[in-house]
Amino acid sequence: MKSTFYFLLITLFLLSACSKDDVASNGESSTNSGSYATMLTISNFLYVVNKTQITTFNVSNPGQPVEVNKQEVGFDIESLYHHQGLLLIGSANNMYIYRIGTDGIPLRESTTQYNETFGEDMCTSDPIVVKGNIAYVTLSSTVEVCRGFLLINELRVYDIQDFKSPKLLKTVNMSTPKGLGLGKNHLFVCDQTDGLVVYNLDNPIDPVKVKTFGGFEGFDLIVNDNILVVVAKDELLQYDITDESDIKYLSKIEL
């Protein structure tokens, strides 16, 4: 009886040690990236997109990455996002979805053209985030960059449950949407004109604008638990999003 008790005690001790280790290793890999990221580390791999390709490096030894794969993707690639074993790549014309194979190498599952009518003649900047089966994409184009192209500025909602064939569910007009990120029940979108726009996601396929924080040229953001970190053109702003319906401005570093 006594030995069983000790056994339980030791087991408990060991288990608690285990969970501590887990926390520590999570702490090490607590790197978060803005939605315009083009490099991500996932388990032992580093994925890097340049304008046209995705390259996979083995980083079991982080100081000496070893290239294991390189694939052509498309043109004008701008962003790389990871969601549950999928890599979503945003380019000026298309959203590409890759599935990470057991060997760590991405395999293409689908290509979704943003504009079927105008084909490849798109000029946008378009990061992607995913919640559940829903992908949110911002498309933006400005006159300065896209002279002669069709100007599009919108937030798009895609159903990617079948990631081999994403479906466009909704389009929301915006001024000049840039980077975006997800809270518990809200979508935060940086806007070069409007600053930071907050959408309620009670119905995930129908984002409803609830608040705008202006006065800066929003570029990208990161949600770190209860803190929202926003990068504007030449300043860094932070908000407390513990209560997403009552977001509080915290601080700013500027020029």
Added chain:
Amino acid sequence: MKIRWTNIWLVFGMVFILSACEKDHIVKDGMKPIYYSFDDFSELRSGAPLPYGELGKIVTSGDYIFINEVGKGIHVIDNKNPNNPIQLHFWHIIGNSEFTILQNYLYADNGKHLLVIDISDFANISLEDVIRNQYQPELLELYPEGFSGYFECYDSSKGILKGWEKSELINPYCKTNN
């Protein structure tokens, strides 16, 4: 005598040809780019915080925020207290716009190569490895700002633009609009 005359005609002919050549050359005073080689890592270092110019990509890791200063490097911010973030360092990485962090290593581009940088000591970073030719230098149409006239076109394959200097230009192709 005969030979001499031939020589004179030859000289005449050459002078004529040379002058024709010279007419094809237009020499103008203008500006030419100074390049910083993609293979020169001598200026990679951790320095004092810098003011924000044109901010780019952002990464957070632990209690720190890292923000790219487009083409120049990375601002390192201590964010233990989000009410009062503190600028700690600026990591000078010429040509940098993309990066991420894994444990004690920073992976950062310089426009052409992927650099592996040891950041175990934020105040004293060092180059660990270079993975070459991971990026195609962008075809940028850069011009000397605040200058009006002819300049030698910037060629991104030659390196990162460091600045411009006055120079005599032969047959310049590029000219500012203003």
